[in-house]
Amino acid sequence: MNLQYNAKNELFLPKQIQKSRASSNSILKENIKTFMELNEPTERIFNLDERLVRFAGESIFFVRKLAKAYELEYYKNQLIRSSGSASLNYGESQGTITDKDYVFKLSLVVKELKESRNSLRVLNYIKEGEENERNWLLSEVEELIAITSRMMLNKLK
Incomplete structure (x- = not known):
């Protein structure tokens, strides 16, 4: 861009x-x-921190376009909180001193990304929101989970 x-x-x-x-x-x-x-977020970003920030931001953009229905509010709020928390926890992991602390913070990132994935899966199941955006977010969260999990495993070896 x-x-x-x-x-x-x-x-x-x-x-x-x-x-x-x-x-x-x-x-x-x-x-x-x-x-x-x-x-649209089509360019490849190889910096995990930037990808997590972009994922949190794109999640917010996605949620802003959803209908204002009572039953959707829970998933909208959860997606915003969990995607943002993943990015924030990764930022905290960069300031850890020990490998144990680093792995713990990365485990929190994975946990929050999995929560984001579940919210997106529910929204996908009920076909809420733009299909292309949902698919991109689901694909991105899967990649982010895989990358972060691999980083944890590599540090534990």
Whole structure:
């Protein structure tokens, strides 16, 4: 992605979107949708920390688009909490001193990712949300679980 930022580290939106702010909300929403489609998370990130942050962020974006139904609130909130917690626990693992502490923090990351996966599986079962986004999140969480589990196993050897 080739994004541009100003001095305050704010994202510059394409001129189409800037101009549409003066027009109706429906045009703005359509332009943002187009902008987001062009910047879908298709690029490969090899830094686990960045992938966990992106997974948490994409989970939030996904949840924002879901219906505001009572029965969905539990899974929406759980997905936000568990995906964010996985990223935060991984950040904490980077500051551990002993291998035992490191493995413990990674085990928390795996636990939170599995909770995220279960919430996504329920949402997938009831066909809630955009199918492509659900599939991407499910695929990404499986990869993140596998990567983190392998890191734990390697450290235990």
